[in-house]
Amino acid sequence: MTPSVTSKSLRFSFSIAPSHSNPYPKIPLPHPNFHQFPQPLLLLKPISAIQSKLLVPDAGAIVVDRVTESELKENGFRSTRRTKIVCTIGPQTCGFDELEALAVGGMNVARINMCHGTREWHRQVIEHVRRLNEEKGFGVAVMMDTEGSEINMGDLGGATSAKAEDGEIWTFTVRALGLDCPDRTITVNYDGFAEDVRVGDELLVDGGMVRFVVTEKIGPDVICCCTDPGMLLPRANLTFWRDGSLVRERNAMLPTISSKDWLDIDFGIAEGVDFIAVSFVKSAEVIKHLKSYIAARSLKNYIAVIAKLENIDSLSNLEEIILASDGAMVARGDMGAQIPLEQVPSVQENIVQLCKQLNKPVIVASQLLESMVEYPIPTRAEVADVSEAVGQQADALMLSGESAMGHYPEKALAVLRSVSLRIERWLREKRHSTLEVQTVSSSVHIGIQEEMCNAAVKMANKLEADALFVYTKTGHMASLLSRNRPDCPVFAFTPNSSVRRCLNLQWGLIPFCLSFSDEMESNLRRSFPLLKARGMINSGDLIIVVSDQLRSIQVINVS
Ligand SMILES: Nc1ncnc2c1ncn2[C@@H]1O[C@H](COP(=O)(O)OP(=O)(O)O)[C@@H](O)[C@H]1O
Ligand SMILES: C=C(OP(=O)(O)O)C(=O)O
Ligand SMILES: [K+]
Ligand SMILES: [Mg+2]
Numbered sequence: 001m002t003p004s005v006t007s008k009s010l011r012f013s014f015s016i017a018p019s020h021s022n023p024y025p026k027i028p029l030p031h032p033n034f035h036q037f038p039q040p041l042l043l044l045k046p047i048s049a050i051q052s053k054l055l056v057p058d059a060g061a062i063v064v065d066r067v068t069e070s071e072l073k074e075n076g077f078r079s080t081r082r083t084k085i086v087c088t089i090g091p092q093t094c095g096f097d098e099l100e101a102l103a104v105g106g107m108n109v110a111r112i113n114m115c116h117g118t119r120e121w122h123r124q125v126i127e128h129v130r131r132l133n134e135e136k137g138f139g140v141a142v143m144m145d146t147e148g149s150e151i152n153m154g155d156l157g158g159a160t161s162a163k164a165e166d167g168e169i170w171t172f173t174v175r176a177l178g179l180d181c182p183d184r185t186i187t188v189n190y191d192g193f194a195e196d197v198r199v200g201d202e203l204l205v206d207g208g209m210v211r212f213v214v215t216e217k218i219g220p221d222v223i224c225c226c227t228d229p230g231m232l233l234p235r236a237n238l239t240f241w242r243d244g245s246l247v248r249e250r251n252a253m254l255p256t257i258s259s260k261d262w263l264d265i266d267f268g269i270a271e272g273v274d275f276i277a278v279s280f281v282k283s284a285e286v287i288k289h290l291k292s293y294i295a296a297r298s299l300k301n302y303i304a305v306i307a308k309l310e311n312i313d314s315l316s317n318l319e320e321i322i323l324a325s326d327g328a329m330v331a332r333g334d335m336g337a338q339i340p341l342e343q344v345p346s347v348q349e350n351i352v353q354l355c356k357q358l359n360k361p362v363i364v365a366s367q368l369l370e371s372m373v374e375y376p377i378p379t380r381a382e383v384a385d386v387s388e389a390v391g392q393q394a395d396a397l398m399l400s401g402e403s404a405m406g407h408y409p410e411k412a413l414a415v416l417r418s419v420s421l422r423i424e425r426w427l428r429e430k431r432h433s434t435l436e437v438q439t440v441s442s443s444v445h446i447g448i449q450e451e452m453c454n455a456a457v458k459m460a461n462k463l464e465a466d467a468l469f470v471y472t473k474t475g476h477m478a479s480l481l482s483r484n485r486p487d488c489p490v491f492a493f494t495p496n497s498s499v500r501r502c503l504n505l506q507w508g509l510i511p512f513c514l515s516f517s518d519e520m521e522s523n524l525r526r527s528f529p530l531l532k533a534r535g536m537i538n539s540g541d542l543i544i545v546v547s548d549q550l551r552s553i554q555v556i557n558v559s
Helices: 032-036 047-051 066-075 096-104 119-136 259-271 284-297 312-324 332-338 341-357 380-391 409-430 444-462 476-483 497-503 520-533
Strands: 002-005 010-013 084-088 109-113 141-145 162-164 169-173 185-187 202-205 210-218 221-228 230-232 238-242 275-278 304-309 327-331 362-365 396-399 467-471 490-494 509-514 542-547 552-557
Touching: 084 409, 096 119, 096 409, 109 119, 119 141, 119 259, 141 259, 141 497, 169 210, 202 221, 210 230, 259 284, 275 284, 284 304, 284 312, 304 312, 312 341, 327 332, 327 341, 332 341, 332 362, 341 362, 341 380, 380 396, 380 409, 396 409, 444 467, 444 476, 444 542, 444 552, 467 476, 467 520, 476 490, 476 509, 490 497, 490 520, 497 509, 509 520, 520 542
Parallel strands: 084 109, 084 396, 109 141, 141 275, 169 185, 275 304, 304 327, 327 362, 362 396, 467 490, 467 542, 490 509
Antiparallel strands: 002 010, 162 230, 169 221, 202 210, 202 238, 210 221, 542 552
């Protein structure tokens, strides 16, 4: 093996090995437990060994989404976006054409929020997304977000909004009023509300967008005076504060998953969603319960469970909750209504770092580009906020109102895309991406996978490889590579289309569907000509291939 320096990087070239000899130089084993495995840990494979076994390519046998494919071809590996994008779908974007525009714009996951709309409406959105994937070659995953049972207002008797003026008297009531809602009356979903609240308490709508003070209580009615005027939106979140602290009375005992949420979850399982995001998670138990509920009912599809961290009680159990989940969301909207706003940035940073250490994907959500609900460009401060999340190397960013009901959903998506690309490149230039990962594995087997992935990423960064390839049935090896936030993208090949869609949420992963034979070597050999035939890899590309089954790291120079 002779290292040779090309203009781009340090490359290895190999002499052709006779087929009967062992072409793999043995590398000293790094751990005493490794000797029990028959294969060498590191296989430095001659290019010719790959070339000589090229199969006839059948480009249709490998599936990747159309947007990534054209991005790869046009901009090359290094320029693909690593940060993933989740778009909330609402009235502005629920049509087939609007969804297609978001898919073309790089939406990786479409989120439906069960707080709003009917199940029929959501079913239609899911059907559109599936049809786009099947007919037009996209790879968009679907996330269902539960309503949860914190306190919120009713739906304003059908009105789209209502204006509360300074000094006006409004009634918040737990009576069921339906459409006969008198003027300046708001229904509240939580029966205990009128008893828990006290005269003098402050009532905050959406964390303070509108503020009231309680002046009187009359049975089920709470009479309030508006102190900060503003727009009331249907189903807005309500919190109440006493002496500057959030009041957690019996509302803290409300179930994280309500009976309505369970029906929505059954709906999500029946519709085959890819992710279920659980609102207002307080402890790990509810996540464990939901995961076993799903495992017993969704036999064909894997559904990942995302814990939404937005409840004050979750903050004391973060590690347990994240470990029990398949991913987490920093849900800054409601979190900012439960803790002082100035604490939200440090909580975000802590959660993102913790998720990386625990190898769970993390989404940063809410108000990233809030002004773009109304305006075609973001504020400078919003761009700085997006940059911060990209700089923290969160797996994904999320649009809420910007894509659900804003005037410029595609423009907002384009801003997330361009800011991500720019900041990612800048980070690579600064060589900022050297996260020292700690060990997360609990068994020797998982420990081996983890060390292999850490080592493969180090190699890939040092050798300035063009891509890492990983062959994975469950996606675990792929996420261990992503966790290291490598300089190059990770092509993750999996035979399972539902695993492929779930990998859509993870930083730097480009998920491919490839049918696997039992012989991993042949899967590996097949993928190279297939990708080359599609123009997704080129002669001279340096690829680091990681396989759990072969227990190997191979360095391949594409011929
Ligand atoms: N399915 C839907 N039907 C109608 N409006 C929706 C829907 N989904 C979202 N929206 C609108 O988009 C806004 C932002 O979405 P999101 O952040 O998910 O909800 P929320 O504001 O309740 O936290 C919502 O307040 C609502 O006005
Ligand atoms: C993402 C959030 O949840 P939702 O939009 O469902 O309130 C949030 O509160 O930030
Ligand atoms: K929700
Ligand atoms: Mg929320």
